[in-house]
Amino acid sequence: MSASSPAWTIVAGREHDRIVLLEVTSDGTELRRRTARRDELPAVIRAVEARAQAGHRWVWNDTPRWYPALLNAGVDVARCHDLRLCHAILRSSALVSDPADLRGATAWTAAAGDDSADDALFALEERAGVPDDPAEVRAEFARQQAAVQAATDPDRLRLLLAAESAGALIAAELHAAGLPWDSAVHDRLLTDVLGDRPSGGGLPSLLQARADEVRRALGDPQASLDSQPKLLRSLHRAGVAARSTSRWELAEFDHPVIAPLLAYKKLMRLLSANGWAWLAEWAPHGRFRPVYVPGGVVTGRWASSGGGALQLPRQLRPAVRADPGWVLVVADVAQLEPRVLAAMSRDIALADAARGTDLYEGIVAGGVVSTRQEAKIAVLGAMYGATTGDSGRLVPALRRAYPRAMSLVDDAARVGEDGGIVSTWLGRSSPPPSSAWQALQARASDADAVSGDDTAARRAARDRGRFTRNFVVQGTAAEWALAWLADLRGRLAALPAIEGEPAATRSGPLFSRRAHLAFFLHDEIIVHAPAAQAEAVAAAVRASAERATTLLFGGFPLDFPLDLRIADDAGKG
DNA sequence: AGTGCCTGCGCG
DNA sequence: AAAGCGCGCAGGCACT
Numbered sequence: 001m002s003a004s005s006p007a008w009t010i011v012a013g014r015e016h017d018r019i020v021l022l023e024v025t026s027d028g029t030e031l032r033r034r035t036a037r038r039d040e041l042p043a044v045i046r047a048v049e050a051r052a053q054a055g056h057r058w059v060w061n062d063t064p065r066w067y068p069a070l071l072n073a074g075v076d077v078a079r080c081h082d083l084r085l086c087h088a089i090l091r092s093s094a095l096v097s098d099p100a101d102l103r104g105a106t107a108w109t110a111a112a113g114d115d116s117a118d119d120a121l122f123a124l125e126e127r128a129g130v131p132d133d134p135a136e137v138r139a140e141f142a143r144q145q146a147a148v149q150a151a152t153d154p155d156r157l158r159l160l161l162a163a164e165s166a167g168a169l170i171a172a173e174l175h176a177a178g179l180p181w182d183s184a185v186h187d188r189l190l191t192d193v194l195g196d197r198p199s200g201g202g203l204p205s206l207l208q209a210r211a212d213e214v215r216r217a218l219g220d221p222q223a224s225l226d227s228q229p230k231l232l233r234s235l236h237r238a239g240v241a242a243r244s245t246s247r248w249e250l251a252e253f254d255h256p257v258i259a260p261l262l263a264y265k266k267l268m269r270l271l272s273a274n275g276w277a278w279l280a281e282w283a284p285h286g287r288f289r290p291v292y293v294p295g296g297v298v299t300g301r302w303a304s305s306g307g308g309a310l311q312l313p314r315q316l317r318p319a320v321r322a323d324p325g326w327v328l329v330v331a332d333v334a335q336l337e338p339r340v341l342a343a344m345s346r347d348i349a350l351a352d353a354a355r356g357t358d359l360y361e362g363i364v365a366g367g368v369v370s371t372r373q374e375a376k377i378a379v380l381g382a383m384y385g386a387t388t389g390d391s392g393r394l395v396p397a398l399r400r401a402y403p404r405a406m407s408l409v410d411d412a413a414r415v416g417e418d419g420g421i422v423s424t425w426l427g428r429s430s431p432p433p434s435s436a437w438q439a440l441q442a443r444a445s446d447a448d449a450v451s452g453d454d455t456a457a458r459r460a461a462r463d464r465g466r467f468t469r470n471f472v473v474q475g476t477a478a479e480w481a482l483a484w485l486a487d488l489r490g491r492l493a494a495l496p497a498i499e500g501e502p503a504a505t506r507s508g509p510l511f512s513r514r515a516h517l518a519f520f521l522h523d524e525i526i527v528h529a530p531a532a533q534a535e536a537v538a539a540a541v542r543a544s545a546e547r548a549t550t551l552l553f554g555g556f557p558l559d560f561p562l563d564l565r566i567a568d569d570a571g572k573g
Numbered sequence: 574a575g576t577g578c579c580t581g582c583g584c585g
Numbered sequence: 586a587a588a589g590c591g592c593g594c595a596g597g598c599a600c601t
Contacts, residue, residue, distance in 0.1 A: 228580055248586050272595055311583040389588035470590040522585045
């Protein structure tokens with residue numbers, strides 16, 4: 001390592017009309033300070049990136065503040081440290097021994113909780129509240145480094161911060177590249193299911209036909225089908241004594257209105273959530289560009305804002321189509337969360353059950369329950385804290401067969417019920433209980449508590465227990481997925497760009513000639529790749545999954561098998 | 574007209 | 586109406 005090469009380059013913020021960049025060694029020595037006009041930034045960053053040593057990171061206050069403009073200019077970076085996201089992790093991590101300095105830096109806290117700037121239209125704008133002053137940015141980075149160095153387990157935290165920051169880069173890149181979307185396929189699907197698109201303000205023909213059928217069965221030509229209270233009253237008049245209009249409830253009744261009404265609701269849902277209006281707004285030019293929000297969920301999962309990226313119905317998958325000459329590599333992890341639970345609890349018995357490709361069949365083969373369906377609801381019940389019904393009934397069998405795994409989630413639940421903090425494998429910690437929650441518990445344990453207080457407090461405690469029970473598993477699964485994604489991103493960047501003119505330029509200046517991530521959904525990814533690189537990408541996807549497993553869980557004998565296919569569209573399988 | 578809550582349903 | 590976690594969004598509706 002050359003003494004003059006920076007380990008970090010801090011994009012420290014704005015001073016007058018110029019952006020301040022500080023090159024810093026790993027021990028904090030400042031090597032060089034320079035400034036650039038905003039329009040010069042892509043070229044400056046490209047130049048620094050080109051001569052950076054391995055492991056160099058960009059440090060900046062907020063990835064959406066800087067990175068989209070770089071991507072638009074055709075510049076990407078290998079690594080970054082996102083101060084806003086890392087602050088949010090460190091200030092509440094139980095691994096940080098003395099978070100006082102970080103918690104005192106309230107400007108970063110306010111910014112971390114502010115989602116008003118996550119709107120697609122403002123993604124390029126400055127996010128309200130994120131400090132932009134070079135001295136403050138530098139100080140916050142120093143606070144974070146000190147917190148990590150003094151932490152109980154610095155290596156885990158470093159891995160978590162690196163993964164979280166890589167996620168910030170990937171989220172911006174996913175938006176820039178977009179998911180290839182065939183609007184003709186989407187339109188055909190809508191027309192097939194809903195009927196011809198109305199020219200005026202009316203409903204598509206098949207949807208209208210269903211509505212007519214429902215009103216006939218109700219004997220009420222004026223019945224309102226889209227207002228829950230009105231529909232409920234119409235149903236009551238027709239002799240259907242439902243208490244709600246949800247699908248599960250309606251299915252219990254035997255009445256001629258039920259079938260057409262359920263059909264109507266299904267079609268109406270497609271029209272309002274992902275109909276022609278959605279297509280025009282969110283996938284207008286052959287790409288669906290949702291706004292991803294890394295760290296948007298308490299557990300560390302990503303959220304999304306706009307377009308409903310994380311709720312894309314299976315029904316619409318056929319509209320995800322590769323460009324000509326390109327393919328999609330679609331991969332998801334089978335039973336990610338129970339595998340994560342087995343690994344983090346070091347439960348060899350559960351790891352043995354996961355040995356094949358289907359963990360649930362493995363549980364059946366071990367004689368714990370008798371069918372795959374039972375295994376599935378038992379495992380979900382264990383992770384979610386089910387106490388009643390089929391699921392709750394099966395959990396004790398799991399507790400006998402996999403005591404280590406079950407202790408981990410049972411302990412997490414107990415800590416939560418007691419008002420404590422739990423943490424993921426890499427050290428993301430749950431938020432403390434709200435003051436209202438604490439007040440409720442305090443009131444109930446008071447000597448002269450009213451009788452209602454006690455049951456309310458017990459219920460709130462159990463609710464929180466189910467939350468912390470699930471937090472450790474869902475959060476660690478999110479960490480595995482981030483590690484997978486981050487490693488894969490590096491492997492894809494190392495593949496050669498295609499020669500000649502790109503088949504399409506809709507993925508932006510960087511990704512129109514390079515294999516790139518196009519979609520991410522908790523435990524599933526889609527890579528858009530030149531057809532000639534399909535096998536290389538598939539190998540990279542698998543290798544990254546193995547790397548993520550090793551990074552998190554070392555040599556624990558458990559793998560995370562992928563369901564992987566190479567196809568022109570994402571609708572099969 | 575803007576807001577915030579409720580219901581219901583899509584995803585993992 | 587899910588029993589049992591985490592989300593976002595549309596539409597209706599009550600409120601300001």
